[in-house]
Amino acid sequence: MGNVIKSQVGAQALGKNVRVSVTKMQRIIDRIRNCSYEEALVLLEFMPYRACYPVSQLVLSAAANASNNLGLNKSDLFVSKAWVDNSKYLRRFRPRAQGRGYPIKKPTCKVTIQLSSKSIEK
Template identity: 55%
Template structure:
């Protein structure tokens, strides 16, 4: 999903219903918040966590959408906002002895990444 902000140089990507805990995804998101696009790709490829792969796909997709749809240069992008919110539970039943069952709650999360253009951002901040 791409949304233009007031400056028009912002790309928002959203991944919903990712099957992992929000706490585990936040551990990875906290490492990449505020970093440049190329640095983020290097960090995510080398991290040993399972949560880094869906986040890597989301950042890569957001950057490709920014370059294709808005004509932004990928080298000038940085992650201005990254957040993880909890999603709904996936409820399952596990069979137990004597015909009983035990509930299983699988956690899901929603990941939001916002990329901004560094060159446009530096020009706007220099104005009084």
């Protein structure tokens, strides 16, 4: 009945407390989801966002986990799942008038990248 593409369980990498807001990270994650491993690295290298560097490090880490722990070939990997969650806020205080302090909340996020291997069955 033709070729069936079967997705196997892959490896993942988790980045905690990445100092980027969720909305800025989400536009990068949406772009690389369902891309191949090589295509995701090229996209992350040439996108003009500061948040691309931590995501590229996570993709490289997930690929290393897949090749070392599961014995998968890096050329067969693709980004099967990728998501971003809220994390803690860094709380800072800015001095204001009349001795008051104004809170500054600096957002962080958790990023999870999961790579899977494509295998073709006949």
